[in-house]
Amino acid sequence: MAPEGQCLVGEILLTRQENTYKGSLCCCYFQSMAEFERIIPYLHAEERDYLDTLTFEKRRRSFLLGRFAAKQAAAALTDEEKLENIHIQSGIFDQPILTSAKPNIQVSITHCNDYGAAIAFPEAHPMGIDVEKIDDQKRSAFESQITMAEKENINDLPISLDTALTLLWSAKEALSKVLKTGLTTSFKIFEVSKIEVHDDHFICFYKNFKQYKAIAFTVGSYICAITCPLKTDMCLDMSSFKGIFAANE
Structure with a gap:
């Protein structure tokens, strides 16, 4: 079952003199723990393993918010239908690194209180x-x-x-x-x-x-x-x- 909170995904048009790129932005709002728990099936197997290491509810919620927003943004840009196929790892500076079937796409993630947002964009931009x-x-x-x-x-x-x-x-x-x-x-x-x-x-x-x-x-x-x-x-x-x-x- 999909989360019952609010989620909106939109296109970002990035126009430059030499080229035009496309990105996507997702913003979501979840409040109840039941809504957060419904995000778990959309996690990649390795993301689920990491979630299991988080013991504090606030940290679990922020992780789920950020990952769900990033997956939605990435799916909009890559046409991936299954969010669980999108794997977002953490780099050595805790930066998100996107692994998907479409190469050279990356994400940036933010979360604050019950809001999560992310943008997906070409690595060239x-x-x-x-x-x-x-x-x-x-x-x-x-x-x-x-x-x-x-x-x-x-x-x-x-x-x-x-x-x-x-x-x-x-x-x-x-x-x-x-x-x-x-x-x-x-x-x-x-x-x-x-x-x-x-x-x-x-x-x-x-x-x-x-x-x-x-x-x-x-x-x-x-x-x-x-x-x-x-x-x-x-x-x-x-x-x-x-x-x-x-x-x-």
């Missing part, structure tokens, strides 16, 4: 995703990882301080996933030099990684950031994904 809860309890931790220039930049944004800090953090974590460093590197290295405000999203530019940008948008009381190459025009139906978060606020 690196990307990363992060979702973070806007929470004033995280203010001190987020402020400790920003520079003086970033403090000045966010003062002019038409959003609250906590939203701005979460925006910076999420953009940096999405970039760290592209670079496969995770939390092993100071986030100040991923400094955001400029933030453009658009009608329904923000664009963050990086001081030390000018070849990338982050497209970020608010989804209820969360921030979602997707990092992609600077010269890529990314087309995504953000409103549909915002609906999942809005329905469960």
